[in-house]
Amino acid sequence: MAGQAKENARFFSLKWKAGLLFSLILIGVNGGLAALGYLQLQHQFVQHQREINQQQAEELRALVLDRFQQLEQVAALTPVIAASQSGESRLAKRLETVFEQNAATLEIDWGLDFAAFFSSNGELLYHWQSEQTLACFKPQVAQVNRTQQPLHWIDCQRGCRQFVAEPLLDQAEYAGVTLLGRPISDLILAFNSITGADIALLSQSAQPGPDPLAGTLAAHWGVGVVARSQADQLLPMLNAAASRIALTQLQGEPQQLTYAGNRYALQIVPLSASSGVHRPQFLIINDITRSVEQIEHSTRTAVIAGLLGLLLSEAVLLLLLWSPMRRLRLLSRALPLLAQNAFAEVQHKLARPIKRIAADEIDVAGGAVLDLAARLEALNLEVRKRAISLIERSEELARERDFVTSLLHNAQVVILTQGSQGQLLSINPEGERVFGCREEQAGKLSFLELIEVAGEMDDPEPYLQRLKRGEIDVYQHDSWVVSDDGCQFSISWVHSRLPAKDVDDLPLLLSIGLDVTERKVAERNLAWLADHDPLTELFNRRRLVAELERLLERSERYDESGALLFIDLDQFKYVNDISGHQAGDALLKIIARQLAQATRSSDILARIGGDEFAMLLPNADVSAAVDVAGKLLDVMKGIELPSKEGSQRISASIGVVLFPDHGVNLQDLMANADLAMYQAKERGRDRWHLFAQDEQIREQMSDSVSLKGKIEWALAEGGFLLHYQPIMEIASRRISHYEVLLRLREADARIVMPGDFIPVAEKTGLIHSIDRLVLREAINRLAELGKAGQQLINLSVNLSGWAVDDPELLPLLKQLLQLRGVRPQQLVFEITETAALADMTAAESFIRELQELGCRFAMDDFGVGFSSFYYLRELPLDIVKIDGSFIRQLPQNRKDQVFVKALVEMASGLGKKTIAEFVEDEATLHMLEEIGVDYVQGYFIGRPQTEIELPTG
Known part of the structure; x- marks a missing residue:
């Protein structure tokens, strides 16, 4: 009945099922891709249209602002032109003359069609080409008279125009309001022409x-x-x-x-x-017609391409399935015959397979059916000869044998068995690889002879004997194994006792070993890295601290003395800047190697920072510590690194402390060593300094804290003052600009000079606030001078070296220039040579950004650096300010004259101006003029004053 039900079931071919399913999938995929493409195009179009609208809106606002600025320019020029009318005393009459003479220019070139002028009390002075009532402009006129600030608007109640109301100045005095208007039509045409x-x-x-x-x-x-x-x-x-x-x-x-x-x-x-x-x-x-049509066309094209692909894919699918399905039907008709034991009929139906280039799954299935038929026929014959129990037992034993064999041959662990005397009875392939022997040699080898126990490893023989006697069940240990080819392996062993088959059998051991060589090597490397610097291979700070703590404990317990040396390389940053970090790393390796060769075997040398080293000297007194420090300095002097810029030499500053004399704990000792090292740097570098308890450095730090509080008070309460020192152009004997000098006025009116508080500000981070304050005050002063009619006065502003890295300084400068209406050309910024050299890349970028604004840039204290002429060529400077140390004795010192002349010629050849500081007498001025210096500054020219002396006449 079941077979009949299956025969009566409706048949639906697999090829049609596959075709239908494939069609549904393709329809879904193509439809989804078309929809996704359409949505993507639509999204891109909307985004593009939004960007276009934003750009057009910005363009429109820019056009409106530009025309307002043009009106403001005309309004600003009108009183100037009117003031040039000679013979006219009344402002209204002069304005009328100006507009009658320049009517064509104002109408055609500037687009004006309306003008009116009002007095400071709102009365109409003069109007031009205006037939409307002017009373409607009284609110705007009153606002400008009240605020004396420009006002502009668009008014479409009386014909659509752009209007500007500007303060009216007559002979530098406020006289009223200038009201100008122009039609909006030219704005409409300009926008249409620009954007389309x-x-x-x-x-x-x-x-x-x-x-x-x-x-x-x-x-x-x-x-x-x-x-x-x-x-x-x-x-x-x-x-x-x-x-x-x-x-x-x-x-x-x-x-x-x-x-x-x-x-x-x-x-x-x-x-x-x-x-x-x-x-x-x-x-x-x-x-947007064309863009929308392109989207619709792309969508239609995608849909049509998907439909064509669908039809083509279905045709190919049916073509591929047709022949396999026919062969599959033939195979399906043959399979039921196996259940009927009709093996001969099966072989007859499948005896002639269709010949093809390569067999496929159906061919394989057909072959498998033929093999199955043959196998079943053979099994049927065998079943009659053997009992089912014997067959099941043999199959189970075969599976167990195969599993054990596979385990022994494929396991990535050493598996061996030992006899009662420790001899090897069997060994797997992994064990053969590790020990370098064959299984047939196993009976001649002993386990203990093959392994090596070293270091802290326990001897395994006693434990193996206990295991054989049954006193313990499992024993684990590690050992080394050296194979015949010299390879060394670290093996972790687990030994267990095998049960004997009967009473007379001797006990056997099963030993399993895991190769942990790579793990041991990694552990050794990690342990080494934990205590060493990977670049120089010296001890690191962690190991130095551990060794120092150990020596301090011995010092306290056994009354032993020792020394700690802090070694810091001088100006190592210049090596990285000039030759690159790879050259710096190479130099550090050379230094570490030379220092290691100069130390005793008991000394401990470590690298504790980028260019900082430290050395521990056990059982050392003052004399020994000082001798070692001097020896290390001599070693440093002999080190040089060849490079394309020339040989690089290095020096160091060394701080020396003794324990327990200068500290009995880790923190005090390292802090005092650091202080001693900085004392060596402050005293000229390339030297050592022995820490002394009575030195004033801590008092100096206290003074720095006090100065920090005074700086913070001055920033909050306005305690900083600006002084202005004139700078004269030699050729014209005219004051070209003034240098802005900063002073700190304390609460008791005492004046603190920059040399005292600037270093503290740089160390505490307050220098950024000082830079911004000086910039703000200088620009405000220029704005006040501009209102007073002194637009030609320029100021030179000193910036600290930290200004190069201040991200807020340039935005503040741009904001102040725009807000206060100061021209960038009125500002010259000065920075010291050493500050510029600290980060050449940042300094060059900073200078170029200031110059793009229109400001000029000068390098102060030029000539004191060791690479002055190199940086004169590399940096985009406008002015070079020669350090005063070369100017003070210029008439009497021939060397200074040669140096200054060379510097001036170099700067002039590179298109840069020069300024000489500290000009104290007329002889120096005349000599600088002969050398070709452009500008001079000093007490002979003028002392710093709190106010700028304005020119008269």
Whole structure:
């Protein structure tokens, strides 16, 4: 009955099932890809359109601002031109003369069509080309008279114009208000020409004209079009947009409109600079028809390509499945015959397979069916000869044998058995690889003879004997094994006792060994890295601290003395800057090797930082410690690193402390060694310094803390003062600019000079606040001088070396220049040579950014550095300021004259100006003039003053 039910079941071929499923998958995939492509194109289009609208909005605002600035320029020039009218005393008459003489220029070149001038009390002085009432401008005129600040707006209530109201100056005195206007139409045309987009200016104050479309627009949006591009075509399209889109929608994202078969994107750009409550708004219209059509065309193409691919794929699938399905049907008809033991009929049906290049799964299945038929026929014959129990037993034994054999041959562990005397009875292939022997040699070898026990390893023989006697069940240990080819392996062993088969059998041991060589090597490397510096292979800070603590304990217990040396390389950063970090690493290796050769076997040498080393001297007194320090300095002097820039030499500063004399604990001893090292640096470098308890360095640190508090007070309470020292141009004998000098005035009115508080500010991080304060005060001073009519005065501002890395300084400078209306050309920034050399890349980038703003840049204290002329060529300087040490004795010192002349010639050849400091007498001035120096500064020219002496006349 079951077979009959199967025969009556409806048959549906596998090839049709596969084709249907494949079709559904392809339809889903192609449909999804088409939809995804469409959404992606749509998203890209929206993003692109948004970027275009943003760019157009920025362009529109820039055009509006540009035209306001043009009006401001005309307003600023008008009183200047009027002041040049000779013979006229009344301002109104002079203004009328100016406008009558320049009417054509103002109308054609500047686009003016309106001008009016009011007195400081709001009375009309003169108006030009204005037929409207001027009373409507009284609020703006009153505001400018009140604030004396410019005002600009767009007014569309009386014809759409841009207006500017500027303070009116007459002979440097405030005289009233200048009011200028120009039509908005040229702005509309300029925007259309630049962007290609149409634009319309909307205003609630506009009255609808006779055109019925304009009346409809006002009815829907409540605004009128006061100006537009394409006057004839734009208004009907706006009327259609007003009936479909609310005005508030246009003030957010761009809205799309279909009109006359085209697609448009509309967006409102509000304009804040307008008068009254009816602020005009710009409506930007972009034709996006072509972009939308491209998206639709791409989507249609993707869908059609997917359908064609679907049809082609289904045809190929059916073609591929047709023949295999036929052979599969033949195979399915043969399989039921196996259950009927019709083996001969099966072999007959499958005896002639179709010949093909390569067999596939169906061929393999057919062959398997034939093999199965033959196997079943043989099994049927065997079943009759043997009992089922014997067959099951033999199969189980075979599986166990195969498992054990596979385990022994494939396991990545050593597996061996030992006899009662420790002789090897068997060994697996992994054991053969490790021990370098064959299994047939196992009976001649002993386990204990093959392994090596070294170091802290326990001797395994007693434990193995206990294991054989049954006193313990398991024993674990590690050992070394050296194979015949010399390879050394670290093996972790686990031994267990095998049960005897009967009473007379001797006990056997099963030994399993795991190769842990790589783990042991990794552990040794990690242990080495924990105590050593990987670059120099010396001890690291951690190991030094451990050794120092050990020596301090011995010193306390056995009353032993010792010494600690802190070694810091001098100006090692210059090696990295000039030759690169690879050269610096190479030099550190050389130094470490030379220092190691100069130490005793009992001494402990370590690298504790980037360019810092330390040395521990056990059982050393003052004499021994000082001798070692001097020897190390001599070693340093003999080290040099060849490079393309020339041989690099190095020196060091060494701090020496003794224990227990200078400290009985780790913290005090290392702190005192660090202090001693810094004392050596402050006393000229390339020397050692022995720490002394009575030195004043801690008092100096206390003074630094006190100065830090004074700096913070001065920053908060305005305690900093600016002095100005004049700088004269030698050729014209004219004061070209002033250097800004900083002073700190304490609460008791005592003046602190920069040399005292600047180093403390640099160490505490307050230097950034000081740089910004000086910059702010200098720009404010220039702005005040500009208001007083002294726009030609320039200031030279000193910046610290930390200004190069201050990310807030440049944004602050730009903000102050724009806010205070100061020209960047009025500022010269000075930085010392040593500060610039600290980070050449950052210094060069910083200088170029200042020069791009329009500022000039000078290097102060030039000539004291060891690579002055190299950096003169590399840095983009405008001015070089020669250090005063070369100027003080210039008339009497021939060497200074040669040096200054060479420096001036080099700077002049590179297109840079020169300034000489500390000019104290006329003889020095004359000699500098003969050498060719451009500018001079010093007490002979003028002392620093709290105020700038303004030129008279």
